[in-house]
Amino acid sequence: MFKDITIKEKSQGQRLDKFLAEVLTGKTRSQIQKLVKSGQVLVNGRPAKVHRFLKTGEVISFVENGQEQGISKKTDAPFPYQPTDLPTYQPKILHETLDFLVLEKPAGLLVHATDKGETDTLVDWLKDKYPEIENVGEENYRAGIIHRLDKDVSGVMVAAKTNPAFFHLKEQFKERKVKKEYLALVYGKIGKPEGEITLPIGRGKSGQFVAHPRFGEDKYQDADKFAKTEYKVLEYIKDYTFLSVKILTGRTHQIRAHLSAIGHPILGDAIYRPKKNFLHFFSKRVKVVDLPRLFLHSAKIGFYGLNNQWREFESPLPDELKKILEEKRK
Secondary structure, three states: OOOOEEOOHHHOOOEHHHHHHHHOOOOOHHHHHHHHHOOOEEEOOEEOOOOOEOOOOOEEEEOOOOOHHHOOOOOOOOOOOOHHHOOOOOOEEEEEOOOEEEEEEOOOOOOOOOOOOOOOOHHHHHHHHOHHHHHOOOOHHHOOEOOOOOOOOEEEEEEEOOHHHHHHHHHHHHOOOOEEEEEEEEEOOOOOOEEEEOOOEEEOOOOOEEEOOEEOOEEOOOOOEOOOEEEEEEEEEOOEEEEEEEEOOOOOOHHHHHHHHOOOOEOOOOOOOOOOOEEEEOOEEEEOOOOOOOOEEEEEEEEEOOOOOEEEEEOOOOHHHHHHHHHHHO
16 A cells, blocks of 8 residues: 655645545556545545545545554445445436436435535536546536536436537527426326416525516516426326426526425425425315425436437436325325
């Protein structure tokens, strides 16, 4: 194994994996990242994360097979969750070309870091698997990412592996040419078999994104943004409605805010959860239930490749959501 390394002032602020790639000979950056994730790299005697930023005076040490100082070696579980959480939290690649990849994001995985500086995101996973993707796009923290899914939402996404693909896809999202379809289970029975919601979305008093009413041609707030959601009833299941949902804009929490605004919040939504234990639909009361996750899944995505050929991909409903449907049908 390698000798201990004390961080000098000139290396202050460097990321752990990048620093080690410069000072360790015979090891690629990918190999170093695997060492870190397996628990064989310690900073000040404790297991470190790949994206840790180093400070002057910190000591990097190495252990063999993860057996030093009571540290047990981790298994080769898919990043970033522990074996007990699998297979639910494992990103899955559905299709890959030289320019882009289509993947399934599991619920519970953040797409990219926020101003809180989270690590172990989908972007981190992509950088680990495709180091070249770090230079794709306009901002490093969301390398390769053109669109996102909420942390609690599962399903299909597209990411760019090259800058030409990134800007080609970005333009399609801007021009609303990308097809996005979701599956959702909501409270109550929606009266119309299909419809659209065009309430503007902006910040509420609490700071959370909400769908606001309009007053003629005037917005509720000047900062509100136009948003359009289309829905179609797939099935009525007792006190609930199973929906196919398409979004023509990509506002934060758009589907969740829109469905909540019309009185049909999504089951399992911790943010837009009804404040009371029961929802009232005319003379009927529907009990608010607790689910292990949000019942919202990105089922389809369609876009034009660099050769302008239309590509479309699907992601089936995850097993945990299928089980919820089965239980509600009983």
